[in-house]
Amino acid sequence: MLRELAPRPLMPGNPYKPMAATVREVIQETGNIKTLRVVLDEPEAMQNFHYEPGQVGQLSVFGAGESTFVINSPPSQREYLQFSVMQAGEVTSAIHRLSVGDRVGVRAPLGNFFPYTDWKGKNIFFVGGGIGMAPIRTIMLHLLEHRADYGRISLLYGAKSPRDMAYSYETEDWLKREDLDCTLCIDNPYEGWPHRVGLIPNVLKELNPSPDNCVAVLCGPPIMIRFTVQALEGLNFAPENIVTTLEKRMKCGIGICGRCNIGSHYVCIDGPVFTWKQLQDLPPEM
Known part of the structure; x- marks a missing residue:
């Protein structure tokens, strides 16, 4: 439900x-x-x-x-x-x-939004892939503006190469922040790249975040979401503590056209933010 x-x-x-x-x-x-x-x-x-x-x-x-x-x-x-x-x-x-x-x-x-008030007192682990950093950016900056309400805040942001990494003018500041544990990665070696190299799910496993009192928030391409969720489940994150976003075929944005329906639900009004547990309960057409 x-x-x-x-x-x-x-x-x-x-x-x-x-x-x-x-x-x-x-x-x-x-x-x-x-x-x-x-x-x-x-x-x-x-x-x-x-x-x-x-x-x-x-x-x-x-x-x-x-x-x-x-x-x-x-x-x-x-x-x-x-x-x-x-x-x-x-x-x-x-x-x-x-x-x-x-x-x-x-x-x-x-649409709906990230349930950040439910996360108060918890650790938050953000995972952004490519353009998926866009929704991560807004909620991460919001939480950092209310830093005292949350535990440890971490970010893993990955792209194919440094040239494919958006918000490059902000990442250096993110790396320097003492209230944010920031990790950057790219898929393959690149000359002069000083950070991690590897696919996001593999780097996530290396970082080995604890699932205790922690919510994982991930956004990115569908294939990245699929394998990152598998990695999080392997780290014992419960489905209800894995949060992601969908923008499936949205057209009207208000639940009228039916283009984004999944069974009886609509991404544009029931989402775009869902927990992995909610997505598992949706019809197999997902």
């Missing part, structure tokens, strides 16, 4: 109508990932916008369509909304062509 839907911020007004926004900044993260920082055009809407870590938004390019992305700035960031986009199709290609000053549409916030 899925947990009862927690109260979450909902977008105001007509849920079908995007809010107009303007691109303030574009950051080239990797060869195929860009980060957009956008500001809602209506000052009152921007001032009153509220969301929780893990909630998503529909980012639209007029004439091209819209796609779902996590809002990966922490909720304390009130000056803009940040979305990181991997180029993979028509809509994401249109987003990658945007420049500062261009107009976009935003339907947000949508």
